[in-house]
Amino acid sequence: MKDVMGIVNLMEHNDFLKEISFHRPAAAIPFGGRYRMVDFILSNMVNSGIRNVSLVVQQKYRALMDHLGRGKDWDLDRKRDGLFFLPPVHLSSSATSKWDFRHFHSHLDFIDYSRQRYVLLAGYNMLCNIDFKEAFLFHKKMNADITIIYKEAEQLQEGLTQCHVLETSQDGRITDIEITQGYTKGAxxxxxxxIMEKALLMxxxxxxxxxxxxxxxxxxFIRNLNRLRIYGYHHQGYLAKIDCVRSYYRHSxxxxxPSISQELFFAKGLIYTKVKDGPPTKYTESSKVQNSLIANGCxxxxxxxNSIIFRSVKVGKGAVVKNSVIMQRGTIEEDTxxxxxxxDKRILITKGKQLKGDGQYPLVIQRRSII
Incomplete structure (x- = not known):
């Protein structure tokens, strides 16, 4: 897929994921012990052979630039092509749509000058492990103008917002697209x-x-369903749609x-992230760990x-952490x-405190909080 350029749309609503995204863009939110949400779409593109990837950023993207750098950990630090940041466009407050064309219009020159013929346009909060080469072959086989990748919902899930539900004919051509707040079984x-040709996108x-x-x-898309050949490609693997605190917690x-983590991180290729050298985690005689993911340096x-512990977290003697997500450099003191x-990152829970949320409504502690 060297003839395909990737564009990752990082535009988002201001209240996306609330407390977790106060200090960072949602694409930079930690996930899975040592990754960020943006790592998944970048890794999928790189594993599929895409070597020209650009990120349409909005605001608060310093954390994202610090994490990605020049793209070395994703093999995107290159003399030709590589990783690019497309700076934000100043829009009015009414421009609230994530897929607002005005986010792309000022970058038409960049798209035009890129030497690839095709473009893969993607968001960042659909976490999966997918081989885009298969979707690209389907796109060419069907002689499609646009190919939209979709997932069949196996069961009803709550909390989803602004879902695009597709209807297709027997040959896979999309006949209707509905924008809805949720979806039903089988949608x-x-x-x-x-995926489409760059000239068509422009x-x-x-x-x-x-x-x-x-x-x-x-x-x-919707207004051109009859004019353009728009097809749907079915992704059959695992999909985590992160669109609120509840979905972030549930998919974490x-x-x-094991079956889900194996598929998400290894099935079609490895998921890459920023390399940080650190010591292995130290477990003392008083420690007890069950069914948890614990990163290095703890x-x-x-x-x-039943918890996910990120890098360099300290859990004190007598402390109990259950069904929780503790991000980098947190300190949980004794008997908590x-x-x-x-x-979130760098929190301090002092000795003897008891904090409980609910499986449907987890308690969120903001970055650098001291409790």
Whole structure:
């Protein structure tokens, strides 16, 4: 797929994931012990052979730039092509759509000058392990103008927002796209990933901009269903759609199931992240760990059960951490209890405290909090 350029759309609503994204863009939110959410789409593109990847950023993206750097850990530190940041466009407060064409219009020159013929456009909060080469072969086989990658919903899930539900004919051609707040069993949910020729994307952007239209899905796809050959490609692997605190917590807990973590991190290729040299985790005689993911650099003296512990976290003697997500450099002092908690980076829980959330509504502790 050297003839395909990747564009990752990092635009988001301001209240996305609330407390966890106060100090960072949602794409830079830690996930799975040592990764960031953006690592998954970048790794999928690189594993598929894409060597030109650009990120459309919005605001608070210093943490993202610090994490990605020049793209060396993803093999994107190159003389030709590589990793690019497309800076934000100043839009009015009414421009709230994630797929607003105006986010892309000012970068038409960059898209045009890129030497690839095709473009893969994707979001960042659909976490999966997918081989885009298979979708690209399907795109060419069907002689499609646009191919949208979708996932069939196996069961009803709560909390999803702004889902794009597809209807397809027997040959896979999309006949209708509905924008809905949720979905029902058996629905085909767009994964916000699509393949098309670069010239077509530029034409859609130009057409819509000249008419004052601005939404990629509504104005670019839905209004052209009859004019363009738009097909759906079915992704059959695991998919985690992170769109709220509850879904972040639920899919984090899914990683404790070996079958899911194996598929998400290894099935179609490795998921890469920023390399940080650190010592292995130290477990003392008083520690007890059950069914948990624990990154390197931690010191575990207490009990950890059904939890995800990020790098350099200290769990003191007599402390109990259950069903929780503790991000980098957190300190849990002696004789504390954390249950159903999401703790952001560098928090301090002092001795003897008891903090409990709920499986459906986890308690979120903001970055650098002292309790």
């Amino acid at each position: 085909k949910i767009s994964m916000e990933m699509c 034409d859609l952007i130009g057409r819509c901009h000249s008419r004052g239209e601005c939404n990629l899905v509504r104005d670019g 807990m899914d990683l404790l199931k 010191v575990i003296e207490g009990q950890v059960e 209890l954390l249950e159903h908690v999401i703790a």
